Amino acid sequence: MxxxxxxxxxxxxxxxxxxxxxxxxxxxxxxxxxxxxxxxxxxxxxxxxxxxxxxxxxxxxxxxxxxxxxxxxxxxxxxxxxxxxxxxxxxxxxxxxxxxxxxxxxxxxxxxxxxxxxxxxxxxxxxxxxxxxxxxxxxxxxxxxxxxxxxxxxxxxxxxxxxxxxxxxxxxxxxxxxxxxxxxxxxxFDKRRHGVxxxxxxxxxxxxREKGAFKILGDGAINDANHISGPSRTGEGLCRSIAAAVQEAGIDIGSIDYISAHGTATLYNDEMESVAFSRLGLEQVPLNSLKGYYGHTLGASGLLELAVTMKSMEEGVLLPTQGFGEIGVSQPLNVLENITRQQTRRALKTASGFGGSNAAMIIERR
Amino acid sequence: MTDNMYIERSCRISENTIWLDGAPYWKGLPAASFIDFAKEAFRLLKVDYPKFYKMDNLSKLVFLAADFLLQQQDKDGIALVMANRSSSLDTDIKHQQSIQEKESFFPSPATFVYTLPNICEGELCIRHQLMTENIFLVDECFPTETIEMYAAYLLRSGKAKRVMCGWAELFQENYDAVLYLVGPNGEKEHTKKNIEDLFR
Missing domain, CATH: 3.40.47.10 (Thiolase/Chalcone synthase)
Known part of the structure; x- marks a missing residue:
C-alpha cells in the first residue's frame, strides 16, 4: 500500500x-x-x-x-x-x-x-x-x-x-x-549521573500532507514486554521501534546523521539506550540529550526535543549534552560535548518510558 | 497487507459480569465490590500469576478482560490500542492521599507507577509477551473512528498482525471494559457500526 x-x-x-x-x-x-x-x-x-x-x-x-x-x-x-x-x-x-x-x-x-x-x-x-x-x-x-x-x-x-x-x-x-x-x-549518559x-x-x-520543511520517513512505538517501571536491559523495545522506523523509511540505517536521544540520566535508562543504539550499529552517530537543559518534561519531552531537533537541522548546529562529562554507559556512544556545526539531513528522535514504552521517528530535512 | 479486517472476538466486563462475544459468560455476586469481583474472576481463570494481586484496579480489570479474550488464541504480533475516560485518576487519588498531609506524607513507588493509564497495557504486554505497538488515549467516550483508523493503519502497514482494541474505564466502583480483537479472520467486519454494537 x-x-x-x-x-x-x-x-x-x-x-x-x-x-x-x-x-x-x-x-x-x-x-x-x-x-x-x-x-x-x-x-x-x-x-x-x-x-x-x-x-x-x-x-x-x-x-x-x-x-x-x-x-x-x-x-x-x-x-x-x-x-x-x-x-x-x-x-x-x-x-x-x-x-x-x-x-x-x-x-x-x-x-x-x-x-x-x-x-x-x-x-x-x-x-x-x-x-x-x-x-x-x-x-x-x-x-x-x-x-x-x-x-x-x-x-x-x-x-x-x-x-x-x-x-x-x-x-x-x-x-x-x-x-x-x-x-x-x-x-x-555521564559516569556520575544520579537520576532525573x-x-x-x-x-x-x-x-x-502538504509539502513542508521536514518529511516524516518512518516511526515505531513498541513495548519491551519486560517491566512496568524499568527499561529492558537489552533495549529490545527501543531496538524494534527504531528498526520499524528504518524499515518504513526504506533507508539504510547508516544514513542517520544525528540522534536526539531520550537520555533521562537514570542509571538504567541511559544504559538501555546505549545497548539499543550499539546493537543497531549507531554508536558513531552524533547524539545528545536535552534533559540537562530542561529536565525531563514528561509528556512534553518527545515533542519539545523534536521541535529543537527541527531548529537544530535548520540552523546546521548540534547542541552539546549539558551535564555530560565522562561516558558512563557500557556501550560506546558519540555523545556531543560541544556545539557542533553539521548539516543534518536525517535525524532519529527516540523516547522511552514507564510501562515498557518506546518510540522512534526518523525525519528528513527537504 | 490486510484489507479484510474483522472483529474476531470480544470480551466485556461490566456490572460484575463477564460477556464473551456478546453472551454472558460468568456473573459475580451482585453486591460485590470491584476488588472482590476481580478476585473471584481471577480464580476462574485458573492461572498462576501472583503479580495480579499487586496491580491497581484498572490493570486488574484490563488483565481479566484480556485473559478471557485471549484464551486459546495465537498471541503473535497483537498490538494494543486502548482508551478510557478517567485515565489513571482512580490511582492518582490514592497517590494524592499519600502526600496530602505533612504528618502522613508517605508516597509509595508501588502506587505511583500506576498513575499513568498506559501501565495497564504494559502489564498486558508482560503477561502475554507482546513486543508490539501500543497506544493509550483518553476521551470522554469511546473514540470509535480514531481507534478504528489507528487499528486499520497498524494492520495495513504490517506493523501488527492483529490488534487488541478497546475501552478500559475504571473509576472507584464504576467500571466498564470492552476489548475486541481485530484481525484477518472472522465474519463480523471491522466497521464503525459493528464496533458501536459491542458497546450496547
Missing part, C-alpha cells in the same frame, strides 16, 4: 528558557539551563526545570486558567494563527498528568485530562474533537506518530500536535519515592 507522505512544517515551544522556539534556541546555544533548585510543596530543595510564573501570565491571551493551560496556549497560538484550522484539522494533545495539581484542593473533575483538552480546543478555535495521547514519557513523540498515522488514513488533512506537562508535588513526590531524583541538575531532574514545558508542531 502506498501511503501519502506527512510533513512537519513548523514548531514552537514554551519552557523556562523562553516563550517561543527562537528564544529557546538562542538560550540553548548560549549554554543556559532551565533547571533550578526549588521547593515543590512538601518536597524541599529539588532540582527542577520550573517556569517563573510571573514571566508567563501577562503573555497569555486569556486571563484565567492554570499554568499548564497558559503554556500550551502560548506554544500553539502562533501556529494556529498561521495555519488556520479547518473542519478536517486534528488537535492531538499529549500530557501525562495534565492539571493533576487540582486534586490537592479536591477538584477531581478539573483534574480530568478530557476537561483540559476541551478547554484548549475551545481556546484555539479547533472544532474537531481532541485526540489525547497519555502514554507516559513517550506521549509527546507518540502524539506526532498518531497524528501522522491518522492523516495517512485520511481521517484528517492536517494536525496541530500540542504537548505539555508541569512540575508538581504530585510527580516530584512519586519520583522521589522511586529514589529517581538527581541531587544535582541531571547528567545524561523533572521539568515543565509545552511544545507544538503543525503537520500536514
Amino acid at each position: 502506498d501511503w501519502p507522505s506527512v510533513y512537519l512544517h513548523e514548531a514552537n515551544c514554551v519552557s523556562p528558557l523562553g516563550l517561543d522556539l527562537p528564544t529557546n534556541w538562542e538560550r540553548l546555544t548560549e549554554g543556559h539551563i532551565g533547571i533550578v533548585q526549588a521547593d515543590m510543596g512538601k518536597c524541599g530543595n529539588v532540582f527542577v526545570g520550573k517556569m517563573a510564573e510571573d514571566a508567563i501570565i501577562p503573555r497569555a491571551p486569556t486571563a484565567t486558567g492554570t499554568l499548564l493551560e497558559h503554556m500550551m496556549e502560548i506554544a500553539a497560538a502562533p501556529l494556529v494563527k498561521k495555519y488556520k484550522p479547518t473542519a478536517r484539522t486534528a488537535l492531538v494533545l499529549s500530557t501525562t498528568k495534565g492539571n493533576i495539581s487540582l486534586l490537592d484542593s479536591g477538584d477531581i473533575e478539573g483534574a480530568r485530562v478530557s476537561v483540559l483538552a476541551k478547554k484548549i480546543a475551545a481556546r484555539l478555535g479547533i472544532h474537531t474533537k481532541p485526540v489525547v495521547v497519555s502514554h507516559a514519557c513517550i506521549s509527546g513523540l507518540l502524539a506526532v506518530i498518531a497524528a501522522k498515522r491518522l492523516i495517512q488514513m485520511g481521517q484528517y488533512d492536517d494536525a496541530i500536535v500540542l504537548a505539555g506537562d508541569v512540575v508538581s508535588e504530585f510527580v516530584v513526590s512519586g519520583f522521589q519515592a522511586f529514589q529517581a531524583m538527581s541531587p544535582f541538575p541531571c547528567r545524561p 531532574s523533572l521539568g515543565e514545558a509545552a511544545a507544538c508542531v503543525y503537520m500536514s
Whole structure:
C-alpha cells in the first residue's frame, strides 16, 4: 500500500528558557539551563526545570486558567494563527498528568485530562474533537506518530500536535519515592549521573500532507514486554521501534546523521539506550540529550526535543549534552560535548518510558 | 497487507459480569465490590500469576478482560490500542492521599507507577509477551473512528498482525471494559457500526 507522505512544517515551544522556539534556541546555544533548585510543596530543595510564573501570565491571551493551560496556549497560538484550522484539522494533545495539581484542593473533575483538552480546543478555535495521547514519557513523540498515522488514513488533512506537562508535588513526590531524583541538575549518559531532574514545558508542531520543511520517513512505538517501571536491559523495545522506523523509511540505517536521544540520566535508562543504539550499529552517530537543559518534561519531552531537533537541522548546529562529562554507559556512544556545526539531513528522535514504552521517528530535512 | 479486517472476538466486563462475544459468560455476586469481583474472576481463570494481586484496579480489570479474550488464541504480533475516560485518576487519588498531609506524607513507588493509564497495557504486554505497538488515549467516550483508523493503519502497514482494541474505564466502583480483537479472520467486519454494537 502506498501511503501519502506527512510533513512537519513548523514548531514552537514554551519552557523556562523562553516563550517561543527562537528564544529557546538562542538560550540553548548560549549554554543556559532551565533547571533550578526549588521547593515543590512538601518536597524541599529539588532540582527542577520550573517556569517563573510571573514571566508567563501577562503573555497569555486569556486571563484565567492554570499554568499548564497558559503554556500550551502560548506554544500553539502562533501556529494556529498561521495555519488556520479547518473542519478536517486534528488537535492531538499529549500530557501525562495534565492539571493533576487540582486534586490537592479536591477538584477531581478539573483534574480530568478530557476537561483540559476541551478547554484548549475551545481556546484555539479547533472544532474537531481532541485526540489525547497519555502514554507516559513517550506521549509527546507518540502524539506526532498518531497524528501522522491518522492523516495517512485520511481521517484528517492536517494536525496541530500540542504537548505539555508541569512540575508538581504530585510527580516530584512519586519520583522521589522511586529514589529517581538527581541531587544535582541531571547528567545524561555521564559516569556520575544520579537520576532525573523533572521539568515543565509545552511544545507544538503543525503537520500536514502538504509539502513542508521536514518529511516524516518512518516511526515505531513498541513495548519491551519486560517491566512496568524499568527499561529492558537489552533495549529490545527501543531496538524494534527504531528498526520499524528504518524499515518504513526504506533507508539504510547508516544514513542517520544525528540522534536526539531520550537520555533521562537514570542509571538504567541511559544504559538501555546505549545497548539499543550499539546493537543497531549507531554508536558513531552524533547524539545528545536535552534533559540537562530542561529536565525531563514528561509528556512534553518527545515533542519539545523534536521541535529543537527541527531548529537544530535548520540552523546546521548540534547542541552539546549539558551535564555530560565522562561516558558512563557500557556501550560506546558519540555523545556531543560541544556545539557542533553539521548539516543534518536525517535525524532519529527516540523516547522511552514507564510501562515498557518506546518510540522512534526518523525525519528528513527537504 | 490486510484489507479484510474483522472483529474476531470480544470480551466485556461490566456490572460484575463477564460477556464473551456478546453472551454472558460468568456473573459475580451482585453486591460485590470491584476488588472482590476481580478476585473471584481471577480464580476462574485458573492461572498462576501472583503479580495480579499487586496491580491497581484498572490493570486488574484490563488483565481479566484480556485473559478471557485471549484464551486459546495465537498471541503473535497483537498490538494494543486502548482508551478510557478517567485515565489513571482512580490511582492518582490514592497517590494524592499519600502526600496530602505533612504528618502522613508517605508516597509509595508501588502506587505511583500506576498513575499513568498506559501501565495497564504494559502489564498486558508482560503477561502475554507482546513486543508490539501500543497506544493509550483518553476521551470522554469511546473514540470509535480514531481507534478504528489507528487499528486499520497498524494492520495495513504490517506493523501488527492483529490488534487488541478497546475501552478500559475504571473509576472507584464504576467500571466498564470492552476489548475486541481485530484481525484477518472472522465474519463480523471491522466497521464503525459493528464496533458501536459491542458497546450496547
